[in-house]
Amino acid sequence: MEATELLKKVRQIEIKTRGLSRNIFAGEYHSAFKGRGMAFSEVREYQFGDDIRNIDWNVTARYNHPYVKIFEEERELTVMLLIDVSGSREFGSAEKLKKNIITEISAILSFSAIQNNDKIGVIFFSNTIEKFIPPKKGKSHILRIIRELIDFQPQERGTDITGAIRYLTNAIKKRCTAFVISDFMDDNPDLDMALSIANNKHDVVALKVYDDREKELPSIGMIKLKDAETGQYVWVDSSSKRIRKTYSDWWNKHVARLDALFKKCGIDYARIDTNEDYVKSLMTLFKKRALKQ
Structure with a gap:
């Protein structure tokens, strides 16, 4: 290009x-998509309603007044x-x-x-x-x-x-x-x-x-299909109900297998x-x- x-x-x-x-x-x-957790940001003076579990006791002792730690998401x-x-x-x-x-x-x-x-x-x-x-x-x-x-x-x-x-x-x-x-x-x-x-x-x-x-073959008679990954060609009679059903069954099994695989993992x-x-x-x-x- x-x-x-x-x-x-x-x-x-x-x-x-x-x-x-x-x-x-x-x-x-x-x-x-969350980050890795919460990271320490700063301290500030305690305010009514703050979680006492976040009190920074070292800073509180230094200033003789309660201070709390502030955390931010480590994004x-x-x-x-x-x-x-x-x-x-x-x-x-x-x-x-x-x-x-x-x-x-x-x-x-x-x-x-x-x-x-x-x-x-x-x-x-x-x-x-x-x-x-x-x-x-x-x-x-x-x-x-x-x-x-x-x-x-x-x-x-x-x-x-x-x-x-x-x-x-x-x-x-x-x-x-x-x-x-x-x-x-x-x-x-x-x-x-x-x-x-x-x-x-x-x-x-x-x-x-x-x-x-990709889910089903249209009924349009003989068609020439190419495998995009191998480059091989094959003629298929798409007017055949049996062939269309075989293809449809394959697709449904493919989808069901992936659903089960992702759920399992x-x-x-x-x-x-x-x-x-x-x-x-x-x-x-x-x-x-x-x-x-």
């Missing part, structure tokens, strides 16, 4: 997602985005590819993090770790992430979510909030173990992005359809988390 076109797209994404983050997500994000978080850049992200309608929705969601989360003084980092993954951007603060860092989201060209086209989760566990030493943004088209049986280990160390949140047309998650408003899905997730705090 040419530099001028890239800068234009970066600006478009920045304007849309920064506004959403500031106007809609700021309070919900802050409530849903700063490290946020990691694990972004699926495999071939299947290119599925969708002309205007709403999974790739485009993933880009906008990632940008919104990035701006929300920065507005709350949190660090943000990114792991791009396919069936290998494509790129690691260490967590930092600042607008220039955010704009770099958005540029990468728009223009990143992966070396591979497969999917290995398990490998990406393990990389997160090893690469990020301190506890972080990690968003795994993917279509989760990965049947690796080791994924549950990797997620459980990662969620014990970090706070893992799963965002499954899918296109409504204690992971909060949301399913986001490219044809629906992802803002609503994210807000529902954030509010649900805030109630659990």
Whole structure:
């Protein structure tokens, strides 16, 4: 992509997602993702109604008058985005590819993090770790992430979510909030173990992005399908009820397996359809988390 076109797209994404983050997500994000606890801020004179458990006895003895400790939330978080850049992200309608929705969601989360003084980092993954951007603060860092989201060209086209989760566990030493943004088209049986280990160390949140047309085959006769990750083609008779039912059954089992997996691992998650408003899905997730705090 040419530099001028890239800068234009970066600006478009920045304007849309920064506004959403500031106007809609700021309070919900802050409530849903807590800091590391409470940190000592200062002392002040005791006032009627103060909790006597917060009295600073050393200062009180020095001034012969009761003083209490004031605490503030230690807000700063490290946020990691694990972004699926495999071939299947290119599925969708002309205007709403999974790739485009993933880009906008990632940008919104990035701006929300920065507005709350949190660090943000990114792991791009396919069936290998494509790129690691260490967590930092600042607008220039955010704009770099958005540029990468728009223009990143992966070396591979497969999917290995398990490998990406393990990389997160090893690469990020301190506890972080990690968003795994993917279509989760990965049947690796080791994924549950990797997620459980990662969620014990970090706070893992799963965002499954899918296109409504992936749920069932339309009855339009013989169609040529391409596996976006392997490049292989196959002819399918979509007018066959048996074939359409087999596909539909596979999709339902896929969704049920993920639901059970996330529940087992204690992971909060949301399913986001490219044809629906992802803002609503994210807000529902954030509010649900805030109630659990």
